[in-house]
Structures are given as structure tokens and as C-alpha cells.
Amino acid sequence: MRASMSIWAVIAAALALLPFWPGAIDSYAFSFLFFVFIYAILSQAWNLIAGFGGQISLGNHAFFGLGAYATAILWSGNYLWGSLYESHPRIYYFDPVTMAIAGLVAALAAALVGWPLLSKLRGDYFALGTLGFGEIVKVLFVNGGDFTGGAFGIVAPSSTFDTLLPHYWTGLGLTVAVIIAIGLLMRSRYGLALIAVRDDEMAASANGIDTLKVKIAAFAGSAFISGVAGSLYTYYIFHVGPDSVFDLDWMLLPLMMTVVGGTGTLMGPVVGAFVMYAVFDLARIVVPDYHPVVSGLAIILAMLFLPKGLARIGFGLPGLVRRG
Amino acid sequence: MFDFPPPQIFLQLSLNGALGGAMYGVAAVGLSLIFGTMRLIFLAQGAMIILAAYFVRALFQSFGIDPFLSLVIVVPVGLAAGWLIYQGLFRKAAVEEDRNISLLIAVGLMFLAENLMTVIWGGNTAGVVTSYTASGIHILGIRTSFTRTMGFLIALAGTGLVMLFLRKTLVGKAVRAASEDITAASLMGISPHRVNAIAFAVGIALAGAAGVAVATTFPFNPFAGFIFSLKALVALALGGIGSVAGALAGGIILGLIEAYVQFFVGGSWTNAVAYGVFLAVLMFKPEGLFGRPYKKA
Amino acid sequence: MANRLLEVSDLEVAYGDVRALWGVSIHVEAGSVVAIVGANGAGKTTLLRAISGLLPVRRGTIALGGASLAGPAPEAIARMGIAHVPEGRGLFRQMTVLENLELGAFQPKARANMRQALDKAYALFPRLKERAGQKAGSLSGGEQQMLAIARATMSDPKLLILDEPSIGLSPLVVQQMFSLIETLHRQGVTILLVEQNIHQALKIADYAFVLKTGEIAMQGTGAELIADPEIQKAYMGVLEL
Numbered sequence: 001m002r003a004s005m006s007i008w009a010v011i012a013a014a015l016a017l018l019p020f021w022p023g024a025i026d027s028y029a030f031s032f033l034f035f036v037f038i039y040a041i042l043s044q045a046w047n048l049i050a051g052f053g054g055q056i057s058l059g060n061h062a063f064f065g066l067g068a069y070a071t072a073i074l075w076s077g078n079y080l081w082g083s084l085y086e087s088h089p090r091i092y093y094f095d096p097v098t099m100a101i102a103g104l105v106a107a108l109a110a111a112l113v114g115w116p117l118l119s120k121l122r123g124d125y126f127a128l129g130t131l132g133f134g135e136i137v138k139v140l141f142v143n144g145g146d147f148t149g150g151a152f153g154i155v156a157p158s159s160t161f162d163t164l165l166p167h168y169w170t171g172l173g174l175t176v177a178v179i180i181a182i183g184l185l186m187r188s189r190y191g192l193a194l195i196a197v198r199d200d201e202m203a204a205s206a207n208g209i210d211t212l213k214v215k216i217a218a219f220a221g222s223a224f225i226s227g228v229a230g231s232l233y234t235y236y237i238f239h240v241g242p243d244s245v246f247d248l249d250w251m252l253l254p255l256m257m258t259v260v261g262g263t264g265t266l267m268g269p270v271v272g273a274f275v276m277y278a279v280f281d282l283a284r285i286v287v288p289d290y291h292p293v294v295s296g297l298a299i300i301l302a303m304l305f306l307p308k309g310l311a312r313i314g315f316g317l318p319g320l321v322r323r324g
Numbered sequence: 325m326f327d328f329p330p331p332q333i334f335l336q337l338s339l340n341g342a343l344g345g346a347m348y349g350v351a352a353v354g355l356s357l358i359f360g361t362m363r364l365i366f367l368a369q370g371a372m373i374i375l376a377a378y379f380v381r382a383l384f385q386s387f388g389i390d391p392f393l394s395l396v397i398v399v400p401v402g403l404a405a406g407w408l409i410y411q412g413l414f415r416k417a418a419v420e421e422d423r424n425i426s427l428l429i430a431v432g433l434m435f436l437a438e439n440l441m442t443v444i445w446g447g448n449t450a451g452v453v454t455s456y457t458a459s460g461i462h463i464l465g466i467r468t469s470f471t472r473t474m475g476f477l478i479a480l481a482g483t484g485l486v487m488l489f490l491r492k493t494l495v496g497k498a499v500r501a502a503s504e505d506i507t508a509a510s511l512m513g514i515s516p517h518r519v520n521a522i523a524f525a526v527g528i529a530l531a532g533a534a535g536v537a538v539a540t541t542f543p544f545n546p547f548a549g550f551i552f553s554l555k556a557l558v559a560l561a562l563g564g565i566g567s568v569a570g571a572l573a574g575g576i577i578l579g580l581i582e583a584y585v586q587f588f589v590g591g592s593w594t595n596a597v598a599y600g601v602f603l604a605v606l607m608f609k610p611e612g613l614f615g616r617p618y619k620k621a
Numbered sequence: 622m623a624n625r626l627l628e629v630s631d632l633e634v635a636y637g638d639v640r641a642l643w644g645v646s647i648h649v650e651a652g653s654v655v656a657i658v659g660a661n662g663a664g665k666t667t668l669l670r671a672i673s674g675l676l677p678v679r680r681g682t683i684a685l686g687g688a689s690l691a692g693p694a695p696e697a698i699a700r701m702g703i704a705h706v707p708e709g710r711g712l713f714r715q716m717t718v719l720e721n722l723e724l725g726a727f728q729p730k731a732r733a734n735m736r737q738a739l740d741k742a743y744a745l746f747p748r749l750k751e752r753a754g755q756k757a758g759s760l761s762g763g764e765q766q767m768l769a770i771a772r773a774t775m776s777d778p779k780l781l782i783l784d785e786p787s788i789g790l791s792p793l794v795v796q797q798m799f800s801l802i803e804t805l806h807r808q809g810v811t812i813l814l815v816e817q818n819i820h821q822a823l824k825i826a827d828y829a830f831v832l833k834t835g836e837i838a839m840q841g842t843g844a845e846l847i848a849d850p851e852i853q854k855a856y857m858g859v860l861e862l
Contacts, residue, residue, distance in 0.1 A: 056424065120607045124365065128557060129606050132599040135554065139596035151592075248550070252431055259424050290443060296436030300429055304416060307425045494723060494732070501713045501724050508711030511673060513699035513728035513776070 005183075008267065012176050016169070025163055034164055034236070036277050037171030038229050042254035043261070043269030044178045045225035050255070051264035052186060053218040054198030055118065059130030061251035062137040063223035066109055067102035067230025068245040069141065072154040074098050075234075092156075094170045099231040106227025107220040109137075114219040119212050138246040153241030156234060167236055174232065175270070178225055183266050185221075194218055260302045262309030271310055276302075336466045337583045343472045345579015346479035347541075349572035350534045351556035352563065353483050354527035356571045359560070360503035361516075361523040362418055364426045368434040370552030372528055375437050376402065376535020377544050378445055381452045384539075391452055391540045392474060398532035406528030409433070410521040418520055434550065441546035451543040475537030482533045483572045486526060490568060499523060503566060558602040564611050624651040626811055627672070627780055632681035634664075634671045641667045643835045644681065649780065649828075654802065654812045656822040656843065658856065659832035665815040666708050668832065669784050672813075673705040674698040685780065700728045702779030706786065710769040714758030718749055718768055721757050725775030734777070742771040745804065763794035770801070774810065781805070783814045787821070799825055819856045823847045 015033065018024050042064065049057045075092040078085045080101075085091055092098055117129045141148045148154065185191050196204040197211045205211050230250075234240055253276070254269070261272020276298070283294035351369055358366045376398055383389040383397065413433065417425040459470045490496040502509040502519040510516055538544055555578060563574025578598060585597045627649040634642040642664050649655045657665050670676045672683055674695035683690040690698050699705070704725075713721055722742060726735045743750040746767050752760060757768060766786055773781055786802070787795045799821050806812060806825070816822035823829055826843035831852065839846065846852050 050424075056427075116607060121610070124359075124363065125606055125610055127365070128561065129603055131554070131557070132602045132606070135599045136596050136603070139593065139599075143592055143596070255424070256428055256431065259422075259428055263422070263424065290439070292435060292439035293443060296432045296434070296439060299432030299435065300413060303425050303429045303432065304413070307417060307420055307422070494727065497716070497720050497724055498727055500716060501720075504713045504715055505711055507675065507695075508707065508713065509724075510695040511675075511699055511705045511707065511711060512724050512772075513696050514724070515694070515696045 015172055019165055030164055034167050034171050036274050037175045039273040039277055040175050040270045041178055041229040043257045043273045045222045046254045047258045047269045049218050049222035052194050056127040057130045058127045059134035060226050062134040063106035063226035064230040064250040065245040066106040067227025068234045068240045070102040070105040071098055071231040071234040072156050072240040075156050076154055099228055102231035103224040103227040107224040110220045110223030114216045118215045138242050141242045156238045256299055268309055337587055339468055341580035341583030342576050343476045345576040346476045348555045348559040348578050349575020350479040350482050352559035352571035352575050353568050354530040355556050355560050357523040358527045360566055361520050366430050367553050368430045370549030371434045371437040372531035373534045374544055374549040376532045377539035378441055380536050380539040384452055395536050399529050402529035402532030403525045406525035407521050410524035438546045449543045449545045452539045471540040475541050478533050478537045482530050487568050558598055561602050561605050626651040628684045630682050633679045634667055634676055635679050641835055645837055647830050649813050651811055653827040654806050656814045656826035656829040658819045663832040664835045665832055669782050673703055704773035704776055704778035705782040706769045706773045708784045710765055712757045717754055719753040721772050722775055725772035731776040738775045746771045763790050781810050781812045787818045
């Protein structure tokens with residue numbers, strides 16, 4: 001298994017070296033890949049709770065938004081670095097502490113909401129509950145007054161980067177880190193427990209697994225990863241508003257990408273993110289007036305003809321086999 | 325000091341809330357039917373309602389067909405469209421164990437419908453203005469508009485017809501049976517595909533009727549459908565998933581909640597309160613406010 | 622041989638990679654009562670579910686009067702003349718007794734004779750007439766089992782399949798249940814029966830098969846098997862304790 005994953009390592013290394021290719025930084029492919037990374041991270045997050053955990057969350061966009069807001073609030077209020085900020089004006093950029101806090105805020109929210117939701121609601125009811133939660137969070141931020149900037153949101157103080165290079169490398173690094181972390185996790189005792197809960201909750205519980213704890217941990221983990229993705233996006237967009245970062249697309253698109261790539265597989269979400277974002281982006285360039293129509297069609301066609309995901313075709317690539 | 329509002333206000337709020345909430349209710353009835361047989365949260369229902377509203381507007385503007393009269397066109401078209409949507413888009417996915425597939429097809433359909441409407445009719449807010457749009461009715465000293473009252477009656481009639489169909493006809497009984505236990509129903513010779521297609525046909529026909537009500541009452545735009553779907557889900561949970569009369573009642577309760585919150589708390593909080601009630605009901609009374617216990621899906 | 626209604630040969634059924642039936646062959650003569658007996662987990666319910674199309678057939682054939690049952694969907698098989706009362710009865714608990722019975726005659730052929738079928742069912746199960754307007758879920762366990770069987774007879778099936786009709790019932794009601802099955806038998810209904818109550822089942826069965834870990838271990842007339850010392854030792858000794 002370790003040896004067979006090497007093809008992905010080669011791809012990652014090639015992507016890491018891509019910026020050194022003459023002209024690559026100014027090319028369109030660069031910002032394209034940055035968004036693929038964001039969606040790949042979000043898809044991994046959704047796959048953790050839904051694919052491996054079997055709990056369909058329709059509220060993951062809330063965690064993305066929480067991460068984005070946490071980053072913008074810490075930064076614009078300079079809550080972290082005090083006077084250091086004056087001497088190092090770029091200190092908040094891709095600051096690991098800020099990004100980790102963004103993830104933790106989302107994870108904390110997930111744990112607080114997940115505890116009642118996951119202990120009381122099963123299946124579709126959990127999905128509906130998370131959907132309601134996402135909408136509530138959005139309204140709370142619209143009504144958050146000066147702290148959240150109301151309906152307009154918050155503009156991060158600075159926009160002094162001329163290239164996307166740091167975004168690109170951070171995105172790539174986070175994507176790789178998330179894949180490795182989830183890969184290791186699913187090999188651990190915890191991962192086995194998560195799959196056991198997904199496949200047969202009663203049997204898992206009979207075998208001494210604390211199913212609620214396992215599910216809450218997966219939900220919080222999924223939220224953490226989504227929150228970090230939201231943080232990363234903030235460094236790109238600077239303006240964090242309720243309608244933009246709590247947009248349902250931040251949940252629906254990763255969900256779709258994961259299903260197209262293959263739910264419950266390690267590399268499926270990444271492949272799905274790449275393929276679907278490429279389809280959407282291509283549509284936007286080729287038929288600019290109709291591109292959302294094409295997106296809708298693409299989803300329907302993918303589901304009609306590839307209902308089990310690209311992963312089931314496999315392309316002979318490793319990491320596309322469903323575990324469990 | 326806070327002045328206690330005159331009692332007239334409560335009557336007016338209740339009436340507005342109930343009339344508006346009936347729209348959520350009729351959307352929820354459609355969702356309930358489709359969820360009942362397919363265990364699918366048909367997120368595109370709101371988009372179907374808006375699509376019907378545009379269709380009604382087109383009939384009115386191009387052919388001068390009165391919006392309420394267009395019910396006789398919209399409802400049969402909805403029946404046929406629902407049948408085709410099931411056969412073309414969901415039939416294959418319905419037999420898959422992974423229900424994400426159906427959910428995603430519904431999402432894809434929603435995207436497709438929203439954006440087709442944008443391409444055809446533009447993204448701006450539209451409405452239907454007839455000679456009677458501004459006319460009102462006075463009941464017990466409170467005023468309500470003619471079109472809203474008609475919308476309410478359409479919702480009542482649509483729900484009533486669906487209930488008659490489900491209770492009095494053998495095919496309707498088969499739909500209820502399949503909602504309760506699809507395996508046992510198939511052992512009776514009831515085809516799951518047929519039942520699903522019927523649920524879809526009736527659900528989309530109801531969306532058509534709701535479209536008439538929406539077109540005459542509210543300004544709408546291509547993307548207004550999704551929030552409608554969400555509100556219908558809330559209504560569904562309030563009324564108890566699987567109960568048709570409950571879905572309508574749930575919609576009316578939601579309308580009342582919104583009307584009162586909007587007046588006493590503020591318009592920007594209505595959604596949060598609505599979804600808060602939704603979460604509370606899901607957690608503490610998942611069978612709905614007046615529902616029977618429902619087998620957890 | 623001449624009147625062989627159901628013929629299952631060399632049937633293999635699996636859940637994923639786990640094979641549950643290994644080359645099972647049984648047959649049911651028209652007008653007879655055939656019992657399948659065996660321990661829990663032997664594959665009895667699996668066999669019935671494969672016959673009525675609820676489980677896919679991996680190998681082998683199932684034929685009802687010459688027409689293949691391996692392949693069609695359950696609803697198509699039901700329309701071919703098989704009425705299956707599943708484990709757990711499969712009643713529509715939120716619907717009334719009458720509605721349950723009506724749905725038993727849902728298939729077009731049966732729909733035309735709904736009135737007569739209903740009269741016949743009420744004659745056989747007078748209790749159900751009294752409770753026609755009640756929700757099925759509110760009936761007692763015995764009444765629910767009666768309703769499930771009555772509903773299955775509404776379509777005048779060629780073959781009635783009963784999966785553990787006596788399960789969870791009090792001894793007195795179990796007696797009623799078996800005498801009811803005999804009554805149906807006398808009326809000419811062909812019955813394929815799975816039972817844990819082996820003694821009772823063999824007593825009323827014209828022919829029986831013993832399933833053991835997915836294979837037919839023994840077969841013979843009901844009387845032969847009751848007398849078989851091995852059967853007595855393996856199954857009935859335990860039950861009659």
C-alpha cells in the first residue's frame with residue numbers, strides 16, 4: 001500500500017515544483033489549482049463525517065464560514081499579536097496560530113452542536129438538523145453587530161500580496177497534510193471504530209465502542225478541516241460576508257465532488273474536486289452565460305452515469321478503493 | 325415604555341401569517357409525498373414552484389391567460405412533468421442504496437432550473453400584476469388582499485385533494501402503504517417505481533398550484549426557490565414527516581411564527597427563530613407537533 | 622410430478638461474499654402443504670425471500686408452473702401468483718384492517734374480485750370484520766398474524782408462503798393458527814411454510830424439507846420426518862422440554 005501511494009507523492013511533488021516552471025505563476029492554472037486545493041480540503045472534511053462516518057452533514061458550510069470569520073476577526077481586531085503586528089504587518093498572513101484557532105472555533109461549534117444532534121438524531125433527521133444549524137449560524141452573523149460586521153461582514157486589513165504563490169503552497173501543503181492525517185487516522189483504532197459505527201451502530205456499540213463519542217469526534221474533525229479551509233479562503237478574498245462565506249455552495253459543491261470522486265475513499269474527494277472544478281471552470285470560460293446551467297447538468301449526468309463515483313472506475317490509481 | 329399593541333394587530337398578524345404560511349404548507353405536502361415513498365429530501369421543490377410561477381407569468385403576459393385560470397394548464401403539466409422527472413432522473417437512482425445520489429440529482433436539478441430561469445427570464449425580481457392585484461377583502465375589520473386569500477384557498481384545495489386521493493383511492497392507499505413499508509408493498513404487487521412516479525407527479529403538480537399562488541402574491545426571482553424548500557422542510561418537521569394534513573398545518577404555524585417574530589423582534593431574526601424551532605422540534609418531538617410516531621428512516 | 626407447482630433447483634444465494642444457500646432443491650405439489658424446518662440461521666427465511674424476489678439468485682433456478690422466478694422484481698412475482706407473508710408480518714400498521722385487506726388485492730387481476738375476496742376473508746376471519754376500521758398496529762399479535770394471512774389470501778394466490786406464522790404467539794393462538802392453515806389447505810390453497818415449531822409443522826405438512834446450514838439435510842413426508850429418530854433428537858427433543 002505504501003509503495004502504491006507513491007504515484008500521489010510524485011503528483012504532489014510535481015505540483016510543489018510547478019511554480020518554478022517559467023511563467024507558471026502568472027498563468028491561469030495557478031489560481032485554478034488554488035481553488036482545487038480549497039475544494040479538495042473541504043471535500044476531505046465532508047468525506048470524513050459522511051463517507052467514513054456515515055453521518056450526512058448538510059451544515060459544513062457553517063464551519064467554513066466560522067473559520068473565515070474567526071480569521072478575519074482575529075486579524076482586523078489584532079487580537080493575537082499585539083505590538084508585533086506593527087513591526088511585522090504580514091504576521092497574520094497564513095499564520096499557523098490564526099489558522100489553527102479558525103479550525104478550533106469550528107470544531108468547538110461542531111462539538112457543541114454535534115453532541116445534542118448526534119445523540120438524538122439519526123439519518124435524514126441529522127442531515128436536516130445540520131441544515132437548520134447552518135442557516136441559524138448565518139443569521140447570527142448577520143445580526144452580530146460590530147463584532148461580525150452585520151450584513152456587510154468584515155474586510156481584512158491588508159491585501160499586499162502580488163502573487164498567489166503563498167496561497168498556492170499553503171493550499172497544497174494543507175491538502176497533502178489533510179490526506180496524510182485522514183489516511184493515518186483511518187488506519188488507526190479510531191478509524192476502524194468509525195467505520196464500525198457507520199456499518200452497524202448497534203454492533204459497534206455492543207463491542208464496547210462509545211458510538212456517540214466517535215461520531216462527535218468525526219464531526220468536530222470535519223469541522224476543524226473545514227474551518228482551516230475557510231481561513232485559507234480569507235487570505236484570498238479579504239472580504240468575509242455572511243452571504244459569501246456561509247453560502248450553501250461551500251457545502252453542496254464539496255458534497256458533490258466527494259460523491260463524484262467516491263465517498264468513503266481516501267483519494268476520491270481529491271479527484272472529484274479536481275474533475276468537477278475543472279468542469280465548472282471550463283464551462284465558465286467556454287459558455288460564460290450558461291455556465292451554471294452546465295454545472296447543474298454536470299451533476300445530474302455524473303450521478304446518472306457514475307453513481308458510485310470515479311473511484312469505482314479506479315483508473316488503476318491507488319487510494320480510490322472504499323474502505324470498510 | 326412599551327405600549328401593548330391593540331388586539332386588532334394580533335388578528336391581522338395571525339391572518340397574514342396563516343395566509344403566507346399556507347404557501348410553505350403546500351410546498352411541504354409535496355416534499356412529504358416524495359420523502360414518504362423515496363426517502364428523498366427533494367431540495368428542488370422550491371425551484372419547481374418558482375419555475376411554475378414564471379410559467380404562469382409567461383402564460384399571462386404572452387397569451388393573456390388569467391393566473392388563476394391557468395391552474396387548469398399548470399396542474400396537468402405538473403403531473404406530466406413530475407412523472408417524467410422521476411422516470412428520467414430518479415428511477416435509476418431510486419434503487420441505489422446510497423441515497424446521496426438522489427439528493428445530488430435533486431441539487432443538480434435545482435441548479436439547472438434556477439439558472440435556466442435566469443437565462444430565459446433574467447435574474448431580476450418579477451411579478452404578475454393583474455387588475456385585481458391591489459384589491460382587498462375586509463374580514464372582521466381586518467384587511468387582506470384578494471390574491472393572498474385565493475392563494476390560501478388553492479393551498480387548502482390542493483392539500484384536500486391530495487388527502488382524498490391518498491385515503492379514498494386504491495392507488496393512493498398503495499402510495500401510503502409504500503411509504504410505510506416498501507418491501508411489504510412490493511409483496512402485494514405494488515411497484516415501487518410506479519408509486520415513486522405517482523408521488524413525484526402529485527408533488528410537482530402541487531408545486532404548479534403553489535406557483536400560481538406565488539406568482540399572484542409575491543415578487544419572485546429565479547433563486548427564491550431554495551429558501552422556499554428550506555421553509556417547507558421546517559413546515560414538514562413541525563407537522564410531522566409523513567402526514568399530509570400536518571404538513572399544511574406546519575406551514576401555517578411557521579407562517580404565524582414568522583409574522584409574530586417579524587413584528588415583535590425584527591425581520592432579520594425570522595429565519596433564525598424558524599430554524600431554531602425546527603431544530604427543537606427535530607430533537608424533542610421528531611414525530612412533529614401533532615404527529616403520530618413515525619418510523620425513523 | 623404432474624402437478625408440481627413450484628420447483629427450486631440447485632439454488633445458491635449469498636449476502637455479499639457470504640453464501641447463505643448452497644445448491645438447495647425443493648418442490649411443492651399443487652394443493653399441498655410443504656414445510657421447511659431447521660435451526661435458526663439455517664437459511665429458511667433466505668430461501669423464501671429468494672423465491673419471492675426479495676433476494677437475488679446467484680445460481681440455480683426457481684420456477685412457478687414453468688415460469689422463471691429468478692430475475693423478476695418482487696412485485697412482478699407477486700402478480701405471477703405468489704403471496705408471501707414475511708417474517709414480522711409486513712402489515713401496514715398505520716392503515717386500517719380494511720385498507721390492509723384491500724391492498725392484498727391490489728394487483729389488477731385480484732382487484733376485480735375484491736368484493737368476493739373480502740367476503741371470503743371475513744367468513745374465515747370474523748374477528749377482522751369486527752375490527753375493519755381499526756388501525757392494523759392496534760391489533761393483538763394473534764389478530765395481526767390473522768390479518769397478514771387474510772391479506773395474502775385476498776389475491777387468490779397460486780402459492781401462499783408463510784414465514785414463521787406462529788412466532789411470538791401464545792400456545793392457544795398457535796393452535797388456532799395451525800388449524801387455520803389446515804382450513805386453507807382444505808380449501809385447496811397451496812402453502813409453503815417455514816416454522817420453528819417443528820412438531821406442529823410436520824404434523825400438518827404433506828411433505829417437508831430439513832435445512833441445515835444452507836443445505837437440504839433431509840426430506841420426506843411429514844409423518845416420516847416426525848418418526849425419524851434423528852429429527853426427534855436434533856430438533857424436537859429440545860422443543861418439547
